């Protein structure tokens with residue numbers, strides 16, 4: 268008999284009728300020979316309503332009382348569902364988080380699960396009962412046994428953590444959409460349902476999928492190899508499977524990683540090619556990477572930073588063995604990118620050998636400010652200069668001199684408390700099958716603003732100070748790019764640093780950084796609000812030349828100018844003008860053949 272964990276979200280249990288429908292689905296699953304643990308959310312918008320009540324009483328209610336209040340929502344659902352099951356003749360019992368032994372840290376409103384004591388659930392399952400568990404809540408590990416909640420959307424996390432602890436054969440997340448889609452169907456009606464996605468891809472697509480499946484749940488599934496599927500509770504369609512590789516064995520204590528970073532990766536076989544002062548107009552990146560992919564050269568990191576005037580720098584890394592070929596392509600293209608045939612201060616190629624890439628990764632960094640800053644600070648304390656920075660949702664990569672890499676690795680493992688003996692190589696840490704397409708999904712983010720700081724002295728510690736300050740102000744930073752061009756300013760070599768943050772934080776960041784820039788000898792700080800970020804995500808892009816070129820070409824065909832580029836192994840992001848965001852999203856979604864004819868039914 269297989270053990271299945273099912274989770275039903277708020278809309279799926281939004282009314283008595285729907286709870287009865289869930290009960291029918293649950294008992295059908297039991298009849299087909301499974302034992303079942305069912306995790307439920309609060310009915311409909313209950314949690315929001317409770318938050319509203321609290322706000323009417325206090326503008327800043329204490330977190331302990333909020334947990335006491337919000338945890339009641341789920342308790343209503345478990346009782347009603349358990350009654351509905353008994354009405355159908357299906358033995359069932361409802362249990363709160365505390366009763367099933369979901370032990371969490373003592374952090375009200377954002378507790379992480381430390382461990383689940385499964386004896387009680389097991390006892391009821393053995394009696395043939397369906398165990399109905401309140402999602403989103405737990406009990407603290409301190410002697411006071413406080414009720415805690417896991418943070419909004421936390422029921423997914425409860426479900427996957429239970430599946431991991433009980434070694435369930437699968438975990439099914441029932442929601443009001445048919446699964447994970449290739450992009451936002453409100454913007455691109457041709458968006459299609461995916462049959463499968465890897466957990467790594469899902470994490471990089473967090474901004475697309477987070478409403479459907481909480482990133483913390485995805486991380487637990489990946490770490491414990493939980494077989495996970497997201498599907499609609501309105502139909503019998505198979506939904507989207509979230510696949511994870513066979514994980515290495517891990518203890519069941521400390522189930523949710525309380526650390527923001529769970530891996531440090533090092534890649535020593537890297538060389539850099541940079542094109543300086545290329546014209547800032549549509550089609551340049553497409554042309555460069557198009558030519559490079561025709562030469563079958565696979566590029567790894569790509570960054571493009573912004574500049575005063577009308578030129579950009581584009582830099583990329585390759586494995587050292589193909590550096591000559593990559594350099595030759597760049598050299599061949601550079602003259603054609605000069606505005607005047609003889610202008611020697613334009614389009615210049617520089618290469619760097621003997622460099623290494625160090626990266627930190629972990630879903631815990633989503634929405635947690637200060638992780639990148641801590642990495643930069645750690646490197647600067649070790650006296651290591653950062654040559655390139657590239658960031659994604661769950662990863663920060665820095666290019667440094669190869670001779671610094673042992674020191675960097677040691678310092679980062681110490682700072683983030685990651686065991687350096689179990690370091691996965693970057694590529695082995697990412698799951699991919701023969702079938703994995705180069706691009707799984709495309710996302711648009713229109714809520715970001717771009718800040719740029721000019722003339723940052725090229726010394727260790729500058730990035731650490733800038734991003735340390737933002738972290739102190741509780742501002743999460745997204746894309747970070749450091750310019751390649753080095754300009755001498757007051758006898759000091761300087762670079763520009765640009766990054767994106769949420770638009771709501773732009774004013775605060777601007778005033779704080781203007782102050783700091785004065786004190787540490789940087790130039791002007793500028794803000795641009797009218798930007799959009801378009802990203803492609805796919806594990807199949809690893810080792811496959813031409814994916815970046817195709818992305819940039821799709822934008823060039825629409826005459827869309829690329830303002831910034833950053834990448835991780837499985838993600839490429841471009842900043843474009845805000846008004847071109849949707850057009851860019853559609854063009855890129857089309858270019859990778861993700862568009863389909865079938866219209867996906869979405870709830871209103």
Ligand code: ASP
Nearest residue numbers: 308314403419420421422
């Ligand atoms: N009821 C909680 C919320 O609305 C938890 C959940 O539904 O996942 O955030």
Ligand code: MG
Nearest residue numbers: 276420478479
């Ligand atoms: Mg949810």
